[in-house]
Amino acid sequence: MTELAKLSASDRAALSLELEQRYNAFKAQGLKLDMTRGKPAPEQLDLASKLTVLLAESDYKGSDGSDARNYGGLDGLPEMKAIFAEMLGAPPAQVVVGGASSLTMMHDTVVRALLHGVPGGTEPWGRSKTKFICPVPGYDRHFAICEHHGIEMLSVALSDDGPDMAEVERLVASDPAIKGMWCVPKYSNPTGTTYSDAVVKRLAAMKTAAPDFRLFWDNAYAVHDLYETGDSLANVLTACAEAGNANRAIVFGSTSKISFAGAGVAALASSPANIADVKKHSGIQTIGPDKLNQLRHVRFFKDFAGVIAHMHKHAELLRPKFEAVIEAFEKELGGRGVATWTKPHGGYFISLDTLDGCAAEVVRLADAAGVKLTAAGATFPYGKDPRDRNIRVAPSMPPLTQVRTAMEVVAVCVLLASAKKLGA
Ligand SMILES: Cc1ncc(COP(=O)(O)O)c(C=O)c1O
Helix, strand or coil, X not given: CCCHHHCCHHHHHHHHHHHHHHHHHHHHCCCCEEECCCCCCHHXXXXXXXXXXXXXXXXXXXXXXXXXXXXXXXXXXXXXXXXXXXXXXXXXXXXXXXXXXXXXXXXXXXXXXXHHCCCCCCCCHHHCCXXXXXXXXXXXXXXXXXXXXXXXXXXXXXXXXXECHHHHHHHHHHCCCEEEEEECCCCCCCXXXXXXXXXXXXXXXXXXXXXXXXXEEECCCCCCECCCCCCCCCCHHHHHHHCCCCCCEEEEEECCCCCCCCCCCEEEECCHHHHHHHHHHHHHHCCCCCHHHHHHHHHHHCCHHHHHHHHHHHHHHHHHHHHHHHHHHHHHHCCCCCEEECCCCECCCEEEEECCCCHHHHHHHHHHCCEEECCCCCCCHHHCCCCCCEEEECCCCCCHHHHHHHHHHHHHHHHHHHHHHCCC
16 A cells, blocks of 8 residues: 555545545444443453352351451462462562552552652652653553652653663663652553563663662553463563662552452562561551452462463453454555554553654544544653654454444544645
8 A cells, every 4th residue: 555645645635535435434323432441341251250159158268267258368368379479470478469459559559658658768759759750652540640649750662672771771870759660561551562571671770869769560461461472571570689679679460351350359569678568558558358359269260370271261352352453454554654553462452653643633533433542642641642643442342343343443534634634
């Protein structure tokens, strides 16, 4: 296909007319398609529906003999800790199991640091200006935590193997106000990027002006491979310990997109000093997490191998939807020179980059034709994409046929907005 920019003005005008007709035909269908949030589809949730009926009346004891119906077990049932130990890459003693949401654990970790500081620091972060490095495009809810608590965000570009490390190293070395960095190191939201071993090593070893700098290592998609061979991610806790920065990383994860979103189990893992600090605070916050939920998860998955086997079933459902998005983009946009898109091997999202200045218009056009997309700018701090070009595509939730239709509409919208931009 010819690049739009290389078409003669009259050819581009003819193409625009054709696109308008296709667009109006979609509009006339009265579509109502939602591609906004990365939620599991009902069929994915059905895979774990046994969880709702799994515990028998007499089945409430953990392997340590504790009664899961009662208070206690602040850091989780041993069997649950063992599963997260493998998922997050730490010994079980360095795991704390929380409630149902890893985002809550991240939020609380930030707030505790603002109010009380962290091991190795001299004062609570909140006493002075606090800044976080935010690889972009990234996860809107990470950015919302910073914005909500007055933490200044510094954007750093994410490339194919992780964040631009030269820029990250330059920033953290010179500014002691930079206390943290958000990382979704495997199948990053929204690009699907997995950090290379070299990037993990540099993040673990880099010199930071702040002695109490933390990597918020959100490994939300640790086991969410779409293909038999998934991307591999280096163990950040080991890398940090080897570099003499044992307290640098805090790793988060959950079963939200393994069992049930909002009714799964979340956990964090870190160094012994950080874990002791977490327990100190969480012992004030709660008398113990929901261990019945942990117990039914343990009964259902049995062990980490059980989790992996379960994720193969998710992959069967998700893979066709991801491939449908890529196919639609390749068919409609391939060779046109107006967009690029990622081809993740796992996770929940595909990232689409339009020509500069077109993303908001594409989202507007798609919405008017009945296809809801995540707001343009959402993948950047403060909701502002400086180039107005990134769109996050979330194909998990709608049925496959709807994903196909929605992506054809989006592709037509990209072509229309691009033709207008190029002066059709
Ligand atoms: C990168 C990332 N982290 C965390 C979450 C939310 O996790 P949880 O349900 O455990 O709070 C999501 C959900 O979309 C996500 O994409």
